[in-house]
Amino acid sequence: xxxxxxxxxxxxxLAAVALLAVLGxxxxxxxxxxxxLASEPATPTAGIHTIKHVIMIMQENRSFDSYFGTFPGAxxxxxxxxxxxxxxxxxxAHRCVRPFHDPHDRNVGGxxxxxxxxxxxxxxxxxxxxxxxxxxxxxxxxxxxxxPACQSGPPADLMGYHDAREIPNYWAYAKHYVLQDHMFEPNxxxxxxxxxxxxxxWSAKCTNPKKAMTCTSNLQGPSHGPGSILKKYPHGPLYGxxxxxxxxxxxxxxxxxxxxxGAQPDCDDGAAATCVPKLQRVGTPSIWNPLPSFTTVRQxxxxxxxxxxxxxxxxxxxxxxxxxxxxxxxxxxxxxPGAAVSVGQAWVTHLxxxxxxxxxxxxxxxxxxxxxxxxxYDHLVPPKVDANGYGLRVPGLVISPWAKRGYIDHxxxxxxxxxxxxxxxxxGGARIDPKTDGRPDRRPTVRxxxxxxxxxxxxxxxxxxxxxSLVLPLRPNVDDIEGRIG
Numbered sequence: 001x002x003x004x005x006x007x008x009x010x011x012x013x014l015a016a017v018a019l020l021a022v023l024g025x026x027x028x029x030x031x032x033x034x035x036x037l038a039s040e041p042a043t044p045t046a047g048i049h050t051i052k053h054v055i056m057i058m059q060e061n062r063s064f065d066s067y068f069g070t071f072p073g074a075x076x077x078x079x080x081x082x083x084x085x086x087x088x089x090x091x092x093a094h095r096c097v098r099p100f101h102d103p104h105d106r107n108v109g110g111x112x113x114x115x116x117x118x119x120x121x122x123x124x125x126x127x128x129x130x131x132x133x134x135x136x137x138x139x140x141x142x143x144x145x146x147x148p149a150c151q152s153g154p155p156a157d158l159m160g161y162h163d164a165r166e167i168p169n170y171w172a173y174a175k176h177y178v179l180q181d182h183m184f185e186p187n188x189x190x191x192x193x194x195x196x197x198x199x200x201x202w203s204a205k206c207t208n209p210k211k212a213m214t215c216t217s218n219l220q221g222p223s224h225g226p227g228s229i230l231k232k233y234p235h236g237p238l239y240g241x242x243x244x245x246x247x248x249x250x251x252x253x254x255x256x257x258x259x260x261x262g263a264q265p266d267c268d269d270g271a272a273a274t275c276v277p278k279l280q281r282v283g284t285p286s287i288w289n290p291l292p293s294f295t296t297v298r299q300x301x302x303x304x305x306x307x308x309x310x311x312x313x314x315x316x317x318x319x320x321x322x323x324x325x326x327x328x329x330x331x332x333x334x335x336x337p338g339a340a341v342s343v344g345q346a347w348v349t350h351l352x353x354x355x356x357x358x359x360x361x362x363x364x365x366x367x368x369x370x371x372x373x374x375x376x377y378d379h380l381v382p383p384k385v386d387a388n389g390y391g392l393r394v395p396g397l398v399i400s401p402w403a404k405r406g407y408i409d410h411x412x413x414x415x416x417x418x419x420x421x422x423x424x425x426x427x428g429g430a431r432i433d434p435k436t437d438g439r440p441d442r443r444p445t446v447r448x449x450x451x452x453x454x455x456x457x458x459x460x461x462x463x464x465x466x467x468x469s470l471v472l473p474l475r476p477n478v479d480d481i482e483g484r485i486g
Contacts, residue, residue, distance in 0.1 A: 048425050050402060050462050052363040055325045056418055057351060058198060058288075059344055060191065060336035061109055061374025064181060064393040069099060069161045069379075071174060073408050074181040077161065077379060086379055088159060090130045097130060099377060102160025109133075109337035110158045110375020114189035114219040117373075117391050124381045129158055133375055158376045166341060168476045169349050170397070173368070176470045177403040178459040183396030184382050185372045186414040186447065187389040192287045193219045194371040194391075198415045199257075199291060199326065200243035201432050201447040203388065209233060209240035209295050212441035217388055221287075236285055236293040241441040242432050244324075244419055245305070246296040253426045254322035256305050257291050258312040262330025280330055282308050288328045288371075296439075312351075319359030324422055327351060337374055346474040352399060356469035365460070366399040367418055383412055383452055386445040390414050398459045401466035411454025416447035421456040423448060 069077040077099045078085045087096035110116070110133035122128040164171040173179075186197035193203035205218035206229065222229050222238045229238060248255050259282050280286050285293035292298075292306050305322075315321045335344030348368065355361055373392035382390040396413060423430055431448050434440040447453070 047462050048421070048457050048460075050363060051365045051400070051425055051460075053321045053323060053325070053360050053365070054418075054422055054425065055321070055327065055355065055364060055366045056198065057327045057348060057366065057368045058195070059329060059348065059368070059370045060334040060339075061112065061372055061376070062335060062370040062395060063373040063376040063378035064183070064380070064395050065099065065378045066158075066161050066374075066376040067167060067170065067370075067395045068174065068179060068181065070163050071171065071179065071181075074179060075380060075410065076181070086126075088127045088130050088377060090134070092134055097159045099159050099161055101165075102157060102162060103166060104157070104160070105166070105340045105342050107160065107337050107341070107376075108157050112190050112372055112375045114187075114193075116375065117188040120373075120375070120392065121382065126377075126379055126381060129375065129377050133158055160376075162341065167345055169345050169472050170395075172470065172472060172476075173352075173397050173399055175406055177400065177405070178398035178407045178409055180396030180398065180409045180411070180413055180459075182380070182393065182410055182454075183369060183413045184393050185389065185391035186416055187219055188391045189219045189372065191371050192221050192290065193388075194415070195288055195290050195328075196239065197447075198371075198418065199245070200239070200241060200294075201416055201419050202241055202441075202443045204239070204241050204441075204443070205229065206238070206240040209237045212241050212295075212439055215239075215241045215441055217444060219388060237295040237298055238285070238293040239290060240295045241443065242434075242437055242439045243291070243294050243296055244422065244432060245291065245294070245302060246300065246439060247423070247427055247430055247432065247437065248324060249296075249300045249302060251427055251430075253324065255302075255324040255326075256307055256312065256315075256322045257289070257326045257328070258307055258309045259289050259328050260309045260330040260333055262332060280328075282306055291326075313354050316351075316354040316358040316360065321355075321358075321360045321364070323426055335370070342475075349472050349474050349476075353471050353474075356471050361469060362401055362466055364400060365402070365421075366397075367421075367456075368395075368397040368399065369415065370394045385447070385450050385452055388444070398456065400460065401469065402460045402462055403467070404459060404461050405467065407459065409454070409459050411458065412452045413454050413456070414447070416450070416453055417456050420448040420453065424457070 084098040087098045116132045119128040187193040196203040204215040206215040208214040333347035378393045380393050433446045
C-alpha cells in the first residue's frame with residue numbers, strides 16, 4: 001500500500017477492504033484517487049469518476065426565490081391561483097409587501113451581514129427582510145451617505161423576483177439540466193465567509209495564521225473586532241486553517257482559481273448595502289479571492305494557481321482544464337446589486353459555452369451558484385447544522401452531459417456538497433477533517449459529513465449516453481431559448 005496517499009489509506013473502511021478482496025489490488029487501484037488527465041475519455045461505467053473536471057462558478061447575491069421562485073415544480077414562492085400567499089411587513093408604509101415580478105435589470109437588494117441573516121430568518125418567520133433593509137438605510141442616510149438608495153422609496157425591490165423573461169438562459173439550464181431548490185449558503189451572512197466555506201468548509205479568524213489551532217469560527221472577517229490580525233499581518237497570510245487545496249496538492253490533483261480583474265463591491269462586513277468598490281486583482285487577496293491569503297497555498301508554492309480568467313478560457317478551448325476550477329467574477333459581471341443581471345447572465349453563458357465547445361466537456365460537471373442571498377426575499381427556513389449556519393437559500397444549478405434532464409434536486413445542500421463531491425471524485429473520500437487530514441484545526445463541524453447534507457452524485461445519471469451540449473446565445477431571445485430546449 002506504499003503508493004497510496006496517507007489520506008486514501010485513512011479513508012479505507014471495512015467495506016473497502018472487502019471490495020479489495022473481491023476485486024483484487026489492480027482493480028481497486030484503478031478506482032482510487034488520482035489526478036484527472038485531460039486526455040482520459042469519459043466512461044459511464046465509472047460512476048462519479050466519469051467526471052474528471054469540476055468547475056464551480058460563483059455569482060453574487062441572489063436568493064432562490066428571487067430567481068426561481070416561480071419555476072415549475074420547484075419549492076418556490078407559496079402561491080394560490082397564481083398569486084403569492086406570503087408577505088413581509090414594511091414598517092414605514094404600514095403594509096405587508098407580497099413578492100412581485102420585477103422586470104428591472106438592476107436591483108438594490110438589502111444588507112446581508114450575519115446578524116441581518118438571522119434577523120431576516122426571524123426565528124423561522126422569514127419576515128425580517130424589509131425591516132432590515134429599512135433600518136440599515138435609515139442609519140446610513142443619517143450618516144450622510146450619497147447612495148442612490150437614500151433618494152428612493154421603501155427598499156421593497158428585495159421582494160421582487162425574476163423569471164424566464166429576464167433570465168432565460170438560467171431557466172434554460174434548469175429545464176435542460178438540474179435545478180437545486182434546497183441549496184443553502186453554508187453560513188449566515190455575506191460574501192467573504194461564503195467564499196471561505198467554498199474552498200475550506202469553514203470561516204475563521206486566527207490569532208496566528210501560521211498555526212491552524214489558533215483559528216476559531218468567525219463570520220465577520222479578519223478586520224473586525226479587537227486585535228485585528230490585519231494590523232499584525234498586513235501582507236498576510238490571514239487564513240491559517242486547512243483548505244481543500246492542501247489535500248489536492250498532497251494528492252497531485254490539479255486546480256485553478258480564476259479571477260476576473262476589476263472592481264469588487266462588497267463592504268467589509270456585508271451589513272451595508274453600498275460602499276466604495278475595491279480593486280480585485282489576481283495576486284491580491286480579496287473578499288471574492290481569498291485563496292492567496294491561505295497559509296497552505298503559500299507554503300505549498302501554489303499562488304500561481306490563482307490566475308486570470310483568460311487562462312481558464314484558453315484551457316477550455318485547448319482541453320487542458322485542471323481537475324478542479326473555481327471561477328469568480330468582477331463586479332460588472334457578478335449580478336451583485338448595482339450590476340446588470342443581463343450582463344452577469346451573458347458572462348456565465350460565455351463561460352459555459354466555452355466549456356461545452358471544448359474537448360473536456362464530455363467529462364465535466366459545472367456547479368453554478370450565488371454566494372449569498374443579498375438581502376433578497378426567500379420563504380424557506382434554513383436548516384441549522386452548527387452555530388455558523390446554514391444561511392439563506394440561494395440558486396444552484398448542475399450543468400453536465402451526465403446531468404439528469406429537467407431534474408429538480410430537493411436534497412438539502414450547501415457549498416459543502418461541492419467539497420464532498422470533489423473529495424469523493426479525486427481524493428478517495430478523504431475529508432478536510434482535523435482527525436485525519438494531518439493538519440488539525442478547531443473547526444466545529446466536518447461539514448461534508450453532516451447527516452443533513454445531500455449527495456450531488458444523485459444529480460447525475462452515468463448509465464445513459466451523455467447528453468448533447470446546450471450552447472446558448474449571450475443576449476438571448478426568450479422564444480429562441482424555448483425552441484432550443486424543446
